[in-house]
Amino acid sequence: MSAVYGGVEGGGTHSKAVLLSAEGDILAETDGPSTNHWLVGVDKCIEGINDMVQKAKVNAGLDPDTPIRSLGMSLSxxxxxxxxxxxxxEMAKRFPKLSQSYYITTDAIGAMATASDHAFWISHRAVKTxxxxxxxxxxxxxxxxxVKRAMEEYFQVSDLMGMLPHLYRNFQKSYFxxxxxxxxEGAKEGDAFCRYVFTEAGKVLAQHIVAVLxxxxxDLFSGDLGLPILSVGSVWKSWELMKDGFTQVLSEAQASGFSHFHxxxxxxxxHxxxxxxxxxGAQNAGITLALDYSTTATVFFSHSFTKQ
Structure with missing residues (x-):
């Protein structure tokens, strides 16, 4: 079979791996645990990456003992x-059958932007309040x-003292x-505090955009889409709850001096x-993969500051 190229998205709660043909076709995709080496350590990080890629090889009908041509990873x-x-x-030494070459970049480059930690931010903000x-x-x-009743039900505690193990000894970021x-759920049912927390989360997310404006x-501002913002993470499933805060902050930024930000x-x-x-990873190995960028992302919201 012709050369195969691999990629990994390393997350703090879960990760994904993909294998591509030289033509850019997806051969196999697999899921795995956290591969954030700051959270789980180097050993568990590379073991998780190896397990995902090896499983993907099997799913694609490939020989797991044959290294793929390259493996590119976007990791925290x-x-x-x-x-x-x-x-x-460590990967090359422990898993010589994994890949011929490796390339690692930050998860912000691999996804262009990531907001996966904002679910934790929202949870933490509510509990702290x-x-x-x-x-x-x-x-x-x-x-x-x-929120107090929901917290007690979710964490299965009867009072605030019962929360201490979840905050210290038994702390698990993904569960939190x-x-x-x-x-x-509370916000969608109309609870004012829950809606407030999501509005504040929208403001915090927008501040990330303001920081890099x-x-x-x-050229990024001049296309038909205006400034394209890639939104990655489960928290964006609650976009309708965050929209007011998000649009408020960006509107204020546009009015304060970014006139080209229309x-x-x-x-x-x-994917x-x-x-x-x-x-x-392939590019680092001297290969250009033929990807169809028109199918890699879809627009779910657009906003114009001035009438078009």
């Missing part, structure tokens, strides 16, 4: 040279009866972030950023 911390070198050296209210540290902006789903190339569009990937990782 991928911009740090020392960390990259350590991961690649309950604690602050109990300790008389701050008056909550809205009644917290719903899962509380965001209960908050989304001064560095964005002018429109923006939010896009979601049709994981493992696809981008595969492309970058």
């Amino acid at each position: 911390g991928g911009e740090q040279k020392a960390a990259i070198e350590k991961l690649i050296d 309950v604690f602050d209210a109990k300790d008389n540290m701050a008056i909550p902006p809205h009644d917290i009866t719903y 972030a899962g509380f965001c789903r209960k908050l989304a 001064p560095k964005a190339h002018q 429109k923006y569009s939010l896009l979601t990937l049709c 994981s950023s493992a696809l981008g990782g595969a492309k970058l």
